[in-house]
Amino acid sequence: MNTGIPLQYFLILATVMFFTGVYGFLTRRNLITILMSVELILNSVNINFMAFNRYLFPHKMEGMFFSLFVIAVAASEAAVAIAIIINIYRRFSTINVEDAHEMKY
Amino acid sequence: MVSNQIMFILFAAMIIVFSVLTVTSRKILRAAVYLLFVLVSTSGLYFMLNYQFLAGVQLTLYAGGIVVLIIFSVLLTSHISQKFEPYGWKKTAFSALAAIAGAILSIITILDYNFEATTVAAKEMNMREIGLSLLSVDYNGYVLPFEVISILLLAAMIASIVVAKKGGPKRIDLPTSNKE
Numbered sequence: 001m002n003t004g005i006p007l008q009y010f011l012i013l014a015t016v017m018f019f020t021g022v023y024g025f026l027t028r029r030n031l032i033t034i035l036m037s038v039e040l041i042l043n044s045v046n047i048n049f050m051a052f053n054r055y056l057f058p059h060k061m062e063g064m065f066f067s068l069f070v071i072a073v074a075a076s077e078a079a080v081a082i083a084i085i086i087n088i089y090r091r092f093s094t095i096n097v098e099d100a101h102e103m104k105y
Numbered sequence: 106m107v108s109n110q111i112m113f114i115l116f117a118a119m120i121i122v123f124s125v126l127t128v129t130s131r132k133i134l135r136a137a138v139y140l141l142f143v144l145v146s147t148s149g150l151y152f153m154l155n156y157q158f159l160a161g162v163q164l165t166l167y168a169g170g171i172v173v174l175i176i177f178s179v180l181l182t183s184h185i186s187q188k189f190e191p192y193g194w195k196k197t198a199f200s201a202l203a204a205i206a207g208a209i210l211s212i213i214t215i216l217d218y219n220f221e222a223t224t225v226a227a228k229e230m231n232m233r234e235i236g237l238s239l240l241s242v243d244y245n246g247y248v249l250p251f252e253v254i255s256i257l258l259l260a261a262m263i264a265s266i267v268v269a270k271k272g273g274p275k276r277i278d279l280p281t282s283n284k285e
Contacts, residue, residue: 019208024128026200058227076261083265
């Protein structure tokens with residue numbers, strides 16, 4: 001199946017991806033790119049769940065179902081976030097987080 | 106076995122390179138396309154781990170749904186040729202420091218810990234097994250989270266329609282646009 005690839009490789013890959021997402025989350029100023037960084041973070045956590053499930057508990061399915069629910073939550077989060085972003089753009093004509101700082105309407 | 110490792114290295118390199126490009130690219134549409142590559146390579150990893158169902162879900166939902174949604178909103182809210190200004194070196198340096206420090210700490214912890222692979226025979230995961238345990242109320246059943254996630258999806262759908270609906274107060278002009 002996946003002989004020759006230690007579990008640690010998957011975990012290190014997911015770690016690098018996670019902290020790349022954190023870096024993007026901290027530096028970006030555009031709301032859509034911040035959303036993309038969050039998607040990267042969620043995706044890296046999914047890789048961890050799947051690798052743990054396959055390597056340590058291959059007779060169970062917890063990791064797979066948890067990833068499934070994470071994907072569903074990410075999808076609904078993206079839908080709501082994009083609705084909010086479009087609304088912000090309609091009100092302020094920008095989606096830069098430093099320009100749209102007023103909640104007043 | 107060797108082909109397995111080659112595939113893993115290929116997917117891992119694609120994931121790392123394209124995720125770095127996603128967070129550093131200065132054109133927003135390109136960042137979205139790089140994100141698509143990252144998600145497709147992740148689904149390749151799931152195929153390697155023998156989770157065909159989840160790889161399919163990843164392809165259809167993430168690569169097919171969320172990326173298209175993101176690209177749509179990019180087209181609605183920004184100009185294609187618009188480039189971000191480079192960030193200040195202070196912000197970049199401190200964010201990179203935080204990310205690299207966290208990554209090094211986590212990698213040291215991972216390499217330190219002794220994971221013991223089990224010798225238990227792998228359970229076969231076909232669609233029938235997945236569907237049965239998703240709707241079962243037994244000890245290993247997942248009917249409660251399944252119901253909760255369905256209500257969450259319905260709520261998110263209605264909420265995004267209500268929030269993005271046209272109407273409401275007029276737009277506010279920013280102070281910067283007033284000056285011009």
